[in-house]
Amino acid sequence: MSMRESSNVPVVVSSDSDLYSVRQAVAGYLAGFGESTRKSYGLDLRQWIHWCRDHDVRVLQAKRAHIELYARWLEERGRASATVAGGCRRSRASTGTASKRS
Numbered sequence: 176m177s178m179r180e181s182s183n184v185p186v187v188v189s190s191d192s193d194l195y196s197v198r199q200a201v202a203g204y205l206a207g208f209g210e211s212t213r214k215s216y217g218l219d220l221r222q223w224i225h226w227c228r229d230h231d232v233r234v235l236q237a238k239r240a241h242i243e244l245y246a247r248w249l250e251e252r253g254r255a256s257a258t259v260a261g262g263c264r265r266s267r268a269s270t271g272t273a274s275k276r277s
Contacts (some may be wrong), residue, residue, distance in 0.1 A: 197234045201224075204216075204220075205220075227241070
């Protein structure tokens with residue numbers, strides 16, 4: 176998957192993901208960061224979006240339980256707990272699930 180620049184904000188999800196609204200949420204979240212941070216966070220968010228797709232979870236309807244499952248999935252693959260926590264915070268913030276406790 177390639178990253179394309181659009182108004183200096185990378186598009187980090189493919190057109191077959193959950194779409195326009197996900198792209199907008201991610202782009203809006205990443206817009207306030209510098210280029211290297213956008214690339215790094217974009218990678219984390221692509222991984223989250225792919226996990227959601229692989230587990231039949233609609234990204235913008237993900238609940239805290241989904242993010243917890245994703246965190247365990249990352250840990251099972253050897254990701255450090257600090258890396259997992261940061262990626263999960265970005266997942267929640269960029270898709271509006273930060274306050275959803277269900």
